Amino acid sequence: MSRPELTGHASNFYNEREARKYNSSSRMINVQREITLRAIELLLLPPDEASLVLDIGCGSGLSGEVLEEHGHVWVGCDVSRDMLQVAHERMEKSYKMKGDDDKTEAEIARMKYDDDDDSDDDDNNVCSTGDLMHHDMGTGLPFRPATFDACVSISALQWLCYSNSSAQIPKRRLIRFFSSLYSILKKSARAAVLISECATAVGFGGGIVVDYPNSAKAKKHYLVLSCDRVGGRGQVPGMTAAGAVADQKQSQVQVGKQRQEKDGRKARPIRKKKGVKTKEWIVHKKETQRKKGKEVRPDTKYTARRRPRKF
Amino acid sequence: MRLLTHNTMRNNSKEAKGMGFPFKITAAEVKVIDNPDAGATEERDIDFVKRMLPILEWTALVRAASECGISSLPHTLTTDLAESRPFLQALYHILMNVHLIKGMLTCPVTGREFPVTNGVPNMMLEEDECERVRL
Numbered sequence: 001m002s003r004p005e006l007t008g009h010a011s012n013f014y015n016e017r018e019a020r021k022y023n024s025s026s027r028m029i030n031v032q033r034e035i036t037l038r039a040i041e042l043l044l045l046p047p048d049e050a051s052l053v054l055d056i057g058c059g060s061g062l063s064g065e066v067l068e069e070h071g072h073v074w075v076g077c078d079v080s081r082d083m084l085q086v087a088h089e090r091m092e093k094s095y096k097m098k099g100d101d102d103k104t105e106a107e108i109a110r111m112k113y114d115d116d117d118d119s120d121d122d123d124n125n126v127c128s129t130g131d132l133m134h135h136d137m138g139t140g141l142p143f144r145p146a147t148f149d150a151c152v153s154i155s156a157l158q159w160l161c162y163s164n165s166s167a168q169i170p171k172r173r174l175i176r177f178f179s180s181l182y183s184i185l186k187k188s189a190r191a192a193v194l195i196s197e198c199a200t201a202v203g204f205g206g207g208i209v210v211d212y213p214n215s216a217k218a219k220k221h222y223l224v225l226s227c228d229r230v231g232g233r234g235q236v237p238g239m240t241a242a243g244a245v246a247d248q249k250q251s252q253v254q255v256g257k258q259r260q261e262k263d264g265r266k267a268r269p270i271r272k273k274k275g276v277k278t279k280e281w282i283v284h285k286k287e288t289q290r291k292k293g294k295e296v297r298p299d300t301k302y303t304a305r306r307r308p309r310k311f
Numbered sequence: 312m313r314l315l316t317h318n319t320m321r322n323n324s325k326e327a328k329g330m331g332f333p334f335k336i337t338a339a340e341v342k343v344i345d346n347p348d349a350g351a352t353e354e355r356d357i358d359f360v361k362r363m364l365p366i367l368e369w370t371a372l373v374r375a376a377s378e379c380g381i382s383s384l385p386h387t388l389t390t391d392l393a394e395s396r397p398f399l400q401a402l403y404h405i406l407m408n409v410h411l412i413k414g415m416l417t418c419p420v421t422g423r424e425f426p427v428t429n430g431v432p433n434m435m436l437e438e439d440e441c442e443r444v445r446l
Contacts, residue, residue, distance in 0.1 A: 027397070050359040052319075052366075071355060075316050077434075084330045084431050108423075114360040131316045139441045140323045144332055147319040147366050167438040175444045180323060 014059070014080035021085050032062040032310040035154050040070060041222050043150045044133075044156050050129075054184070055155020056137050063086035064130045067152070075148075077161075084132050086124035091128040138173030140180040157223075160226045234261040279304035312432050315406040317375050318367055320432075322425075324440045333371035334416035336378040342430075343381075344387040357396065360403045363406070364393055372405075379409055414421040 014022065022028055045051050051072050058064050058076025060083050067074045077083050135142060138160055139155075160177060161170050281305040290296045322331025354369065373384045383406065416425040416432060418438045422439075426433050 013345050048355075049362065052315075052363065073315070073359065075319070077436075084356040085429075088429065088431065131313050133312070133316070133434055136436070139438070142321060142323045144321045144368070145317050165438070169446075171446055172444045175446070176441060179444070184344045310322050 010079045014083045016082040016085075019060060019080065019082040019086045022061075022083070023090065029062055032154060033066055034064040036063040036152065039152045039154060039222065040066065042222055043152065045070075045072070045150055052147070054141075054143075054148045055130075056153040056181075057143075057159070058081045058087060058130075058132070058152060059156070061090050061132075063132060063152060063154045065090075068129050071129075073129045075131045075133065077133045077137060077141070079134070079136045081134055084134055087132055089131075091130055130137040137177050138168065140176045141184055143180075143184040145183045146186050151181060187192075195276060277304065312411045312427055313407055314364070314375055314379070314409050314411075317411070318372050318402055318406075320416075320434075322421065324418075324423065324436055324439070325442050326421040327418055327421075328420070331376060331418045331420050332363075333368060334417065335381065335419060336375055336411060337415040337417065338403055338413075339415075340413035342377045342410045342412050345415050346409070349413065356386055356403050356407075357399050358441060360406065361393075361398045364388075364407070376409070379411060381405060381409065399408075429432065 044052075045053075046231045047070075053067055053074045055064050055067065055074050055076040057246045058074075058078050059080070061076060064074050064076050064087070076084075076087065079089075133142075137156070160174050163170050163173075283299060286299065286303075317334065317336070320332065321329070322334070323329070325329065326390045344349045356363060368387075369416060375383050376382070383401070388417060391425070410430055411427055412430045413430075417423070418425075
């Protein structure tokens with residue numbers, strides 16, 4: 001089976017028929033729900049506060065619904081108009097026919113509040129905390145800097161890796177996406193998105209979390225990005241029932257500091273002596289490697305010391 | 312589209328140079344969801360507004376609200392107001408319950424127009440309008 005990404009633009013693939021199908025497939029709903037729940041867990045949002053969350057590639061609002069249940073306010077972007085249409089209808093409808101599936105405690109608490117409203121007027125989406133926007137993530141996100149508390153993107157980012165016209169260059173679109181994402185998130189906000197070189201290039205810290213690493217079907221890669229430069233909230237929350245967090249690559253990119261030192265460096269470039277690696281050069285190189293997040297041995301008195309002469 | 316969302320948005324095209332906010336609203340249809348028991352707003356919602364206050368561009372919000380036909384917002388935000396509960400409740404109502412259903416958003420810098428239909432703004436840009444990225 002070929003991947004849907006290869007067939008063309010996302011808005012062509014998710015046409016009206018496909019969007020309805022997507023929204024009515026209980027398997028899809030369950031899968032999306034589960035991934036979103038895990039993504040929310042990875043976001044480390046304060047549980048008792050409502051946060052402003054950006055949902056990139058919200059589709060028919062399945063992930064938004066989960067965010068709503070957790071009491072967050074969300075803004076969803078999607079490139080497919082038909083999917084947004086379905087999401088819109090869903091948001092209006094979901095409050096009419098609520099109260100039939102399993103509910104979490106948070107949901108019940110919210111429902112109580114919702115019911116009060118419904119007794120007054122029946123058919124408006126007053127309680128939905130979501131908002132929708134028709135937008136292509138590859139063109140950069142249209143928001144002011146430092147506005148969002150968190151960002152989720154559930155099975156959407158893979159679309160960025162394919163180009164649909166000669167003007168679209170995947171890497172350019174990826175960088176544009178990540179740099180705009182970096183700017184719109186608040187300090188110490190987190191983004192859970194389901195690609196990583198471009199992300200660290202623009203200054204994110206974080207890594208990839210793999211759930212169920214041994215299963216071919218259930219295996220999921222989460223790219224968790226955080227805006228803290230020093231890694232204050234650096235730990236990854238709990239393991240999932242059957243799988244474990246197998247691979248957690250921590251690479252911190254210190255942006256602000258790097259720049260200052262870069263300026264200093266420009267004034268006096270460090271050249272190595274012909275054929276000889278001086279101590280200065282080695283220490284400098286180790287420092288740059290460290291900043292790139294690589295594992296480097298600590299500087300000791302033995303650093304760059306010459307070996308004793310052989311017999 | 313909510314006023315809260317409007318307040319967070321900007322035009323990210325190349326020409327706007329990052330200054331493309333706030334959007335000027337030309338409203339054709341606005342839906343205000345009236346909630347008679349606005350007094351019953353949850354503590355959580357009040358907290359949410361409090362946390363949103365530092366992010367909001369106040370002048371932009373006042374203008375956007377008046378463009379949608381709401382002129383109850385004060386022109387300047389004082390610290391006393393930011394503490395008062397009725398004010399926060401009213402602000403929550405304006406941020407969350409005023410929806411722009413149909414209209415036009417105009418970028419203040421470039422004048423590019425983004426149509427809003429069915430409550431969903433169309434923020435699609437062409438590839439050559441986007442910011443240049445060095446590879």
